[in-house]
Amino acid sequence: MPRMKKTKKRSREGESSVDPPPSSHPLTKWFHANEDLIFYELRLAGRKEIPPRYLDPKLLDSQNFSHLKEMLNMQGLMDSLQFRDKYYPELTSIAYATLGIESSTQDPKDFSMVFKLGRDTYKVHCSRLASIWKLPLDSCLFEGGKIPLEDWGYDKMRAMDLFNLTQNEKSKMPCQPMNDEYMTLLYIVTYVLKPRVSGHGNVADEDLVLMWAMVNEIKINWPYLILHHILRLKGKDTSGGIGYLCLWTRIFNYLGIDVSNDNVKHLTPRSVINESILHHMGRGKGIQEEEQAPQMAFRGHPSPSSSSHEEPTMSDLMQVLQSIEQNMDQRFQRIEDNQTRMDRRLQRMERYMRIQEDEDEDQE
Template sequence: MPRVKRPTKKSRGGSSSMEPPPQDHPLTQWFYNKEDFDLYLSDFAPRKVVPPRYLEPNFFDQHHYPNLLGILVRQNLVNYLKIKDSYYPNLIAIAYTTLDVEFEEDDLVFSFKIGKNTYALASSELSAIWSLNYNGEKVESGHTSEDFRRNYFKENACTMFNIPIGTPKPTVGLLNVEHRLLHYFLTYVLVPRSGNHGLILDEDLEIMWRMVNGQKIN
């Protein structure tokens, strides 16, 4: 990961406190000041880091699910979904504690502090590392423009996925196996959320419909 020295961000409550963290905690060495350490203890240490999900492409051939693999190939997502490596929950929580996100020359830059060092990584660098290509229909949650909705009709999507039109809260139990797996990758990896993974939201339905129809998704 590229190391870039960046200015220390200000405290959420005002000026930053430079008081060092207490020395009686095993993770003290990973924090630059007491303010970040206290935030970690109150907001991030209690949270459980969800184990990452990953793709085993051979599984689909062995179980005769070629259509789903084809969908992921067309979206250029296979290499990203195959990523599997060791991860360290404490460091993840520490990074989120100090995470700062800002735009720099139309690029989204993520920066965080580990100990006295500040690290930064731009979204364009992440895209290159993961071989992701953001050049399709832009997906936005909650405030999607009418222009984006062109050629999409919820009724058609419901018909494709065998969901009775008008079902108030459709669940993955209505989907066939391949579409259920697609929804799994969508809600756990591509657009992850903390709960209600079995519920098919309107955004889920539209993204799945576009992916199955071969439309590139940004």
């Protein structure tokens, strides 16, 4: 397969500039530079969206999550966690292609969000971002990858003890030992504040640092963290996902970008963070009920708590087999979905190369 051309030409002033995208390409109106379109086609087109989530504040009162409520209020997150905007996944992924952060001073807290759509360049200063997203600005900087251990007094082992976490043989920290309140905090971190495509059942090192900071009342500069996390998602392969979709809708609305002809999606009942997430996380039964749940004792392997348990019935065994079958079906479905995405990428690449070859022939 021939390589895509990333040619450059000289302007009259002697400055380097990139070729414009092919005029016949369906996305030409959104890209002014050919290299941006190539980056989008290879890295962002068809990437999986990270579904938005919003918080039902009644959850905090109904479950008596007073500590979590105090943490969220102290961080100034309550308003932004309740955003319920419709969103534009395709337009957002296009904006990702040219997104960057600029600063006019040496102060890292003085930054702007910059991206391009077509020939238009949009710049939104951090103070305006904070207003649009209803997030506080004057607080500690945290990019997600750089952990200020000395400044925050952070200690991983102490943080793990705080959340009742241990590492398994794969050096992962499963979230199951956490209590309901901290589990909900992790849900908010991994689905809203620092969203990711998968791995929500394990606590990553950065999740641990962020939760530890929130528990210890260290205020975070959330616009700064969000922009850096978007850039990290952008730099990953196709597994990175497209996140913060409702926040991007607020940016598009503020800038007056015409979205009337773009694909729009709306939040679903699964988007709300309410009591149902406790069941989704395997909670909601209560400690006593979990302790009294009968353990399954297979033939020849008595339960450690009692040797008089009955042997499993055929119904029990069928449930286990059905669970295994469902798990395998889900894995095969993920493999098929990945293959479908790869096929689509190859088709887009071939279509793009044909367009470029036609234009090269016309120029000759």
